[in-house]
Amino acid sequence: MKILVVDDEKLIRDVVKEYLQLDGFTVEEASNGDEAVELSMQNEYNLIIMDIMMPKKDGYQAVREIKKVKDIPVLMLSARGEEFDKLIGFDLGIDDYVTKPFSPKELVARVKAIIKRNEKSGVKLEFGGLVLDDKAHEVTIDGKSVNLTPKEYDLLKYFVSNNHIALSREQLLTNIWGYDFYGDDRTVDTHVKTLRHQLGKYGQYIKTVRKVGYKFEY
């Protein structure tokens, strides 16, 4: 997950970067609109966080140019009040906006929300006889449909899209349940249990990573 942070103030870039990295994102920076456009042409970002007021080229213009070529979600930063109406009136296809001053935590939460919304759907992931067809929203084992509950389905989808990667309970909760889930960690365990059962012989591919969480490994 690569994110481009565009702001002319280094301090802001640094803070945002730090928090995003804590959550496992890769972050690159640009200090003005021109740089932002250039970088986003050369790289594949999953999200752009863009300030509005900047020298060289402002955020609106930069977004306009980038969106012409690439379909990347954008989160806008704006000083309180100013320029705000424009954002709404001039529909640039902004995914969300945050007004300064903002809480880094909230920003990260919003970033995650956007990424989740924009997650590509309709993929078909196959691991031997285990197939997850996201378009049909269906999981089959050796051709036979398995009746997963919604949570089980989401969990499996997240697992298989992160093959070989250990996932903490917290990570699973924020990414599948949502950042606003305030329940018990261990509810993950219960779902892993039922999912393992549902997957039959493929259940074993969800491995326990002690002290951390779980991982799918095929």
Add this chain to the structure above:
Amino acid sequence: MKILVVDDEKLIRDVVKEYLQLDGFTVEEASNGDEAVELSMQNEYNLIIMDIMMPKKDGYQAVREIKKVKDIPVLMLSARGEEFDKLIGFDLGIDDYVTKPFSPKELVARVKAIIKRNEKSGVKLEFGGLVLDDKAHEVTIDGKSVNLTPKEYDLLKYFVSNNHIALSREQLLTNIWGYDFYGDDRTVDTHVKTLRHQLGKYGQYIKTVRKVGYKFEY
């Protein structure tokens, strides 16, 4: 899909063009009514987006002349309030109108809606004894005609044309009811209910996809 955008303000033409191109449309421009008439005689457009107030020849006159010769859908642009009533009284065969200032996103949505409305289909979809003959606009089960209401028909058509694909309530609403439906999600449920009844033994092929929506699966 080729669209002609007619407006005397270059800025508006540019913005509209930009957004339409993002959605894969080919766009040509005209800056007044005369040009518009001329261009549309020489080219085959799938849609014309026409401003009303223009020098040389206004939008009404241009549309009238074009419609005399060609059967092209037209979307009118008008400044808020002014000239507006005329559009309704004047039966020019306008397909839709948008008042300035407008959100480009909405404009594109309306363009798509018009194009979709004007698409001739006429397919015949068969699933065992269940046949949807779009040309005749009729559904039969084992040869016997079924009396579907318009909504039921549209819903079934959308379902069967998306066999094996899970469809969210939102997706169903925007594609069948239209992007401007602001009612209750759950109205979909009610229609699914009646449709299932109408389809008798074929009702079971509309499956519930919990937490998502429904899918047709034959």
Add this chain to the structure above:
DNA sequence: ATAAATTTTCATGTTTTTTTCACATATTTG
């Protein structure tokens, strides 16, 4: 204008899913 048909809303009941939690089992550590 009136009646009929269709669509939408909404409250209710039912089913399914999710969460919690206590206890069992397994693993690590001193």
Add this chain to the structure above:
DNA sequence: CAAATATGTGAAAAAAACATGAAAATTTAT
């Protein structure tokens, strides 16, 4: 090996999602 820590599990409670029927609102036809 015992204690501490972490995960597995089953069952009950809580929550959520859907199906349904009926009434209200809207649209269409007569």
